[in-house]
Amino acid sequence: MSHDAYGNALRLLTYVFAAMEHGSLRQAARELSVRESSVSRNVVKLEQLLEMQLFERDVRGVRLTEAGRAWTDVVRTHYDGLQEAFRDTRNNRDAKTLRIGLCAVAGGEFLKRLIDRFRKSCPDVSLAIEDITREQCLTAVRRRRFDIVFAPGIGTVTSCRAEMLWQERVFVLMPADHPLTEKRAVTWADLADMRLLVPVGSSGPLLDSHMLEGIFAQGCRPNVKACEAGQATVIFNVQLGQGVTLAGESFAQTVAIDATAWKPLGGHNSLCSIKALWLETNPKRAVLRLIGLARKMANRVPSAEHSQRVH
Structure with missing residues (x-):
């Protein structure tokens, strides 16, 4: 494969992973702000480049073939790393800002104490806290729109790190x-x-x-x-x-x-268990600092208090 083909393959992977995450070419197109035909065409291009069928297609959407799942599992980590490497100035600009997403979480005593301790521990890091919808959680973390997301009711996660911190x-x-x-x-x-x-x-x-x-x-x-x-x-x-x-x-x-x-x-x-979602490849020390503080708090709180008593 030529150098140009490698570069083109990296671009085509964006369409493949979007289709994989949404299970639908239409939803992938909406996520990428392109036409559905563009997603379909670029997915086919990568399949032709690899000489491998990545997806099975039917009226309900798309799903990975067995070979496609094995291949994307191997490629995923490398792809995420390359995406981060090409975000030239953004990382430098945002190095002192920790972007936190809240999905159906409205603070609560645990989160408020966590944020307060973090601010005292890292006074030079500013916090940007926003709401995020459930369907955007994993994509937003993987694409570094948020450094960490707190969300309830999240099942098994493979594309980033997930850890239950409180209930x-x-x-x-x-x-x-x-x-x-x-x-x-x-x-x-x-x-x-x-x-x-x-x-x-x-x-x-x-x-x-x-x-x-x-x-x-x-x-x-x-x-x-x-x-x-x-x-x-x-x-x-x-x-x-x-x-x-x-x-x-x-x-x-x-x-x-x-x-x-x-x-x-x-x-x-x-x-309901509240999980933190983040990328282990995120270079910001503030992410690990926040997770470390949360783990200490979670281990320190007795189970009855951790589950929050009914008054």
């Missing part, structure tokens, strides 16, 4: 006149057959597959309705009496919503 009690938002508001805490059994509204268009569901499996194993089957809408629209539907929704304790304890009431979940599967 939050899950809270239920329900109409203020709902009979369950008289209870101190509710259980999944109380929510059986109720409509559970879950936003998937912005912050994504708080529930992960492990928690759902545990709920169903107990015989509790809430009517989970995925809403192609943001959190604000889902909350409005709760106010209208169309169902209930979920949030972590850090959000529930700080946000009061008219005509609704927050109630903590009790019993099994009532805690």
Whole structure:
């Protein structure tokens, strides 16, 4: 393969990894701000260059072939490293800024103490903290748009480092006149057959597959309705009496919503794990400093306090 072919292959990899992450050429095109035909054409170009079929294609989207998965697993680390190497001046410019993404996490006692300790430990590093949607988490970390992201309900991750740091009690938002508001805490059994509204268009569901499996194993089957809408629209539907929704304790304890009431979940599967996502190849020392402080705090907090008590 010639030098020009190597350079072209590196560019084509952008399309391949976008298609791989989204499982859809259309979604990959949206992520890259190009036409779907451009993604398809460039994926085919790389397959021809390699003389290897990377994807199987059908009406539902695309998925890696066995050979494609083996090849991309090997290439992934090298690709990420080269992408970082070619970000010329950006790293120098942002060396003293730590960009933190929050996905469906509203601070909370653990995170507030962590940020406070970090600021005292690294006073010369400025923090840029922003919200991020669930579907963007992994891509944003891998492409270094964020140095670290905190998110709940994230399953197995292979494209970056993921570590559970703390847990939050899950809270239920329900109409203020709902009979369950008289209870101190509710259980999944109380929510059986109720409509559970879950936003998937912005912050994504708080529930992960492990928690759902545990709920169903107990015989509790809430009517989970995925809403192609943001959190604000889902909350409005709760106010209208169309169902209930979920949030972590850090959000529930700080946000009061008219005509609704927050109630903590009790019993099994009532805690949501918050994970940190970051790249081990990130050269910023501040990232490792923040993770180190978080690990010390997590080890120091007794499990009952770490899980946040229900008041």
